[in-house]
Amino acid sequence: MEKEAEPCIEFRQAAVQRGGRTIWSEGTFAIQRGTVTAIVGTNGAGKTTMIDVELGLLPLCHGSVTVLGRPAGQANGRIGYVPQNYMDDVDSNVTVDQSILLGITGTRFGFHRVTREQRGAVADIIDFVGLHGKERMRLNELSGGLRQRAAIAQALVSHPDLLLLDEPLANLDLASQSAIVELFARLNREWGMTIQIVSHDLNMLLPILTGAVYLLDGHPHYSGMSTVLDSQLLTHLYGTKVEVVTTPQGDMFVTPNPDMEPAGHGDGTLDASEAACFFKQHYAHSHPAGQQSQGATPSRATPQSAAATQPDTATQGSTQGSTQGFTQED
Amino acid sequence: MTTFSYNPDWWHLLTGSFMSNALIAGVLIAVAAGAVGYFTITRRSTFAAHALAHIGLPGATGAVLLGLPVSWGMGVFALGGALAIGALGKKASQREIATGTVLAFATGLGLFFARMSSSATKQMQSILFGSILTISRSELLGFAVFDAVLLVVLACAYRPLLFSSLNEQVAQAKGVPVRLMGLLYMALMAGVITVATPAVGTLLVFALVVTPSATAIMLTRSPLSAMVCSTLLCLGSIWGGLLLAAMFPFPPSFIIVTISAALWLVVRLVTGRNQH
Numbered sequence: 268m269e270k271e272a273e274p275c276i277e278f279r280q281a282a283v284q285r286g287g288r289t290i291w292s293e294g295t296f297a298i299q300r301g302t303v304t305a306i307v308g309t310n311g312a313g314k315t316t317m318i319d320v321e322l323g324l325l326p327l328c329h330g331s332v333t334v335l336g337r338p339a340g341q342a343n344g345r346i347g348y349v350p351q352n353y354m355d356d357v358d359s360n361v362t363v364d365q366s367i368l369l370g371i372t373g374t375r376f377g378f379h380r381v382t383r384e385q386r387g388a389v390a391d392i393i394d395f396v397g398l399h400g401k402e403r404m405r406l407n408e409l410s411g412g413l414r415q416r417a418a419i420a421q422a423l424v425s426h427p428d429l430l431l432l433d434e435p436l437a438n439l440d441l442a443s444q445s446a447i448v449e450l451f452a453r454l455n456r457e458w459g460m461t462i463q464i465v466s467h468d469l470n471m472l473l474p475i476l477t478g479a480v481y482l483l484d485g486h487p488h489y490s491g492m493s494t495v496l497d498s499q500l501l502t503h504l505y506g507t508k509v510e511v512v513t514t515p516q517g518d519m520f521v522t523p524n525p526d527m528e529p530a531g532h533g534d535g536t537l538d539a540s541e542a543a544c545f546f547k548q549h550y551a552h553s554h555p556a557g558q559q560s561q562g563a564t565p566s567r568a569t570p571q572s573a574a575a576t577q578p579d580t581a582t583q584g585s586t587q588g589s590t591q592g593f594t595q596e597d
Numbered sequence: 598m599t600t601f602s603y604n605p606d607w608w609h610l611l612t613g614s615f616m617s618n619a620l621i622a623g624v625l626i627a628v629a630a631g632a633v634g635y636f637t638i639t640r641r642s643t644f645a646a647h648a649l650a651h652i653g654l655p656g657a658t659g660a661v662l663l664g665l666p667v668s669w670g671m672g673v674f675a676l677g678g679a680l681a682i683g684a685l686g687k688k689a690s691q692r693e694i695a696t697g698t699v700l701a702f703a704t705g706l707g708l709f710f711a712r713m714s715s716s717a718t719k720q721m722q723s724i725l726f727g728s729i730l731t732i733s734r735s736e737l738l739g740f741a742v743f744d745a746v747l748l749v750v751l752a753c754a755y756r757p758l759l760f761s762s763l764n765e766q767v768a769q770a771k772g773v774p775v776r777l778m779g780l781l782y783m784a785l786m787a788g789v790i791t792v793a794t795p796a797v798g799t800l801l802v803f804a805l806v807v808t809p810s811a812t813a814i815m816l817t818r819s820p821l822s823a824m825v826c827s828t829l830l831c832l833g834s835i836w837g838g839l840l841l842a843a844m845f846p847f848p849p850s851f852i853i854v855t856i857s858a859a860l861w862l863v864v865r866l867v868t869g870r871n872q873h
Contacts, residue, residue, distance in 0.1 A: 322770045343770055350766045359639040360814040360823055361763060373760030374771050378752050403818060421767070 273336055275300045275429055275461045276321060278487065280330035283313070283320055290316050291482055292329065296489035298463070300428075303455050303475050304489070306465045308482030309505060314465045315351065317480070317487065318431050321463075322348060335428055347422030351433040351465075354418045357406045363417050364389055364402040370421035388424055396420045396450060412443025419450065430454065433465045436472075444471050451475055607843040615730055616839065619849075622732045623835035625740040626796050626805065629789045631828030632751055634810030635820055636782055639762040643807050644693055645682050645783070648700040649790045650799040652678035654707030657724045657799075661717035662710050667724065668736060668791055675787035678703075683783035684776075727798035727850040729839070740792050747785060754781060759820060796835060797850045804854035805831060812861045815868045830860055 274297035282292035290313040298304055306314045319325040320332055323340015335342040347370075354366070367389050368381065393402055396416040406414060415435060422430060436444045452475045454460040466472055469479070478491040481504055494500065501509035610616065637646045653675035660670025682696070707724075711717040723731070751758070761768040761778040769775045793805050813827035838853030 324770060343772060346770070348767055348770045353764065353767070356641075357763060358641055359635075359763060359820075360817055361639075361820065362818050365819060366763070369756070369760045369763070372756050373764075373768060374773050375756050376753055379756075405818065421764075 273300075274298055274333075275302070275335060276463070277333040278330070279332075281320065281327050281332050281487075282329035283316060283325060284328045285316065285325070289328075289485070291485050291487055294330070294487035296480065296487065298461070298478075298480075298489065300461050301455070301459050302477035303451060303462045303464070303472075305469055305472055305476055305479040306463060306482070307467070307469055307479050307504065310467070312482035313487075314467075314482060315433055317482070318348075318433055318463075318465060321431060322346065344425070345428045347419075347425070347427035347430040349415075349418050349422050349430075349432045349435060351437065353433075354406050354414050355411070355438075359407075360405055362403050362405055363398055363409070363420075364393065366406055366417060367392060367421045367424050370424040388426075392420045392424045395423070395453075397446070410443070412439050412446065415439060415443070415447060416450070419447070423454070428461065430460055430462045432462070434467070435464060436466060436468070448472060448475060602846065604844055604846070607840075610843040611840065616843070618732050618734065618737060619729045619839055620836065621737055622729060622740060622796060623832055623839065625737065625744050626793050627809075627828045627832035627835060628744050629740075629747055629792050630806045630831045631809065631813075631824050631826075632747060633782075633785050633789045634806050634827055634831075635814070635824050636758060636762050637786065637807055638810050638814060639759070639820075640782065642782075642786075643803075645696055646786050646790070646806060647803045648682075648696045648703075649675045649678055649783075649787055650794060650802045651700045651707075652703045653787075653790060653794065654724065654799050655703055655710050657794075658707045658710035658717045658721065661720050662714045667720065668739065668795065671724075671794055672787065672791040674703075675790050676784060679783035679787035680780060683780040723798070724794070725798045725800050726848070727794065727796050727801065729796040729835070729849050729853075732795055736795065743788050743792055747788065750781070750785065754778070758782060797853055801850055801854045804857045805834065808857045808861050809834065812864045815864050830857070834860070 276298040278294040278296050281294040283290050306317055308314050316325060320327060321334050321339055322343055323334075323338070327339075332339040334340075335345055357366075368385065371385050371388060372379065372381065390402075393399055396419060398413065398416055398420065401409065401413065401417075406417060409417060419430075419432070419435070422432075435447055439447065448471055451462055451464070451472075455462055455475065463480075464472060469476070473492075473496075476492055478489060480487050480489050481500070483500075483504055496511050498509055498511045501511065604610065637643055653671040656670035656672070656674025657667045658670075659674075660667050663670075678699075685692075708721075711721045711724075757768065757773045758778050758781065760771075761773050761775045762782070765775050768778075789806055790802060793802050797805050809830035810823065810827040812830055813823045817823040817826050834853050834857040837856045838849045838851075841847060841852045842849040
């Protein structure tokens with residue numbers, strides 16, 4: 268089998284275009300097996316495109332992407348994939364168990380009876396994701412949270428080595444979000460599953476993440492959590508001021524709301540000199556003469572620690588309702 | 598004006614030879630519509646299916662113009678339309694404005710062909726509204742061959758077709774040829790439309806191909822049971838229509854679509870589902 272040291276996903280100088288427009292380029296990074304990574308970036312940065320590339324559904328215009336030791340698209344049988352809003356628009360009478368069974372048998376032509384092993388695999392995965400007793404429910408009779416579990420179960424039933432999910436927490440309430448995150452944690456811990464999650468909101472996922480691929484200035488980068496939890500990086504990534512605060516439950520991001528901050532705290536928008544400063548600090552060596560630095564007066568860097576600002580910010584962040592998300596207990 | 602009087606001799610009428618052709622046609626139509634109608638709803642292609650009947654109309658009237666059997670022209674045009682829609686992908690079959698525009702144009706073209714010959718003008722009514730009592734032995738043979746091919750193809754492609762109909766993105770990632778499945782489905786649909794149109798006509802075929810499947814989906818919890826249920830509902834509508842048409846001087850097409858629509862309405866009210 269594969270060597271343990273071999274990365275699960277490896278991008279080398281990868282670039283991709285859609286309709287003649289370059290979505291992102293110069294993607295070079297490796298994601299190790301057994302990790303949980305997020306793909307983050309603003310709307311339109313190419314997060315879903317990255318999943319399409321890893322599945323080989325969209326050809327690269329430059330470079331290479333290797334997934335599970337094979338060129339992208341050739342190991343899809345060992346990848347579980349859950350697209351965005353998956354199963355939300357199912358307009359049929361298919362039940363939970365039939366839908367999950369398609370995860371094993373859905374690609375087979377010809378007449379086959381369903382075997383006892385296949386039924387057993389479906390029953391096991393239904394228990395694992397917590398849908399016991401709901402087997403004969405139609406998909407459109409389930410709540411959004413349970414439907415998302417059914418979607419994940421279909422992806423898991425063939426016991427993949429890698430799980431790719433596109434916005435699995437979108438449109439779910441907090442309890443459902445937290446149950447799905449707990450499911451990812453168990454998959455990673457008990458099955459050693461490598462998981463990659465596209466998400467626009469990282470807070471919910473922070474306790475289980477190993478690192479993140481962030482799409483910034485048209486380039487994908489990978490870094491571990493200590494680097495990702497940098498308010499300057501996050502501010503640059505989201506295009507609005509983001510601070511990292513430490514709460515008793517763990518780190519979380521907040522977007523300061525100028526209407527609620529005390530005077531002199533600064534507003535929520537990013538000014539040009541801050542952007543330029545960030546850019547120089549992080550990318551000047553690899554991208555000479557970037558467009559961000561034009562016309563801006565480079566000022567001294569204001570280093571902020573990764574995991575905390577002033578205590579008053581933390582309390583304001585969590586009490587004044589200006590938080591972007593919610594953390595869960597580690 | 599016709600008086601709607603009860604015909605006490607209806608059993609004699611029902612056992613006549615032209616009626617036996619109609620009853621057999623009912624079985625063959627119900628099997629085809631029940632099997633494919635399920636996928637029409639699961640793929641959300643009901644409007645594309647409806648459009649195929651109208652795209653077949655100029656083929657039907659054009660065939661009369663050229664002195665060919667109506668089903669041939671209907672089948673060729675519906676298949677051409679089906680492959681064009683299928684080639685554009687599943688998303689295209691949901692593009693309602695483009696489909697509706699083509700539908701309207703095809704209906705107009707059908708009228709144009711019909712007006713070019715007096716025999717086509719005479720047949721226009723039966724093409725639009727069906728004439729199940731005039732189905733011939735040779736047409737029945739054609740229906741039976743189509744049904745046999747349909748069932749063999751569906752048995753072989755059942756799972757990938759179902760997977761791609763329900764979850765196209767994942768099926769594609771897992772290696773199901775989704776484009777091919779789309780073309781296959783549309784080609785089968787064209788065949789079903791061609792088979793069902795002689796019974797109720799292009800304007801009413803929706804009630805025979807889509808409505809019984811929608812009713813069946815509300816009543817059942819698996820694809821196969823939905824297909825069987827839908828076949829029985831479709832057959833019940835056709836045979837019930839023939840029976841009542843023998844008893845009362847109503848056109849069979851009218852009673853067939855009335856039964857189909859009434860069953861759908863009752864089931865929808867009883868099950869309290871609003872999805873379909």
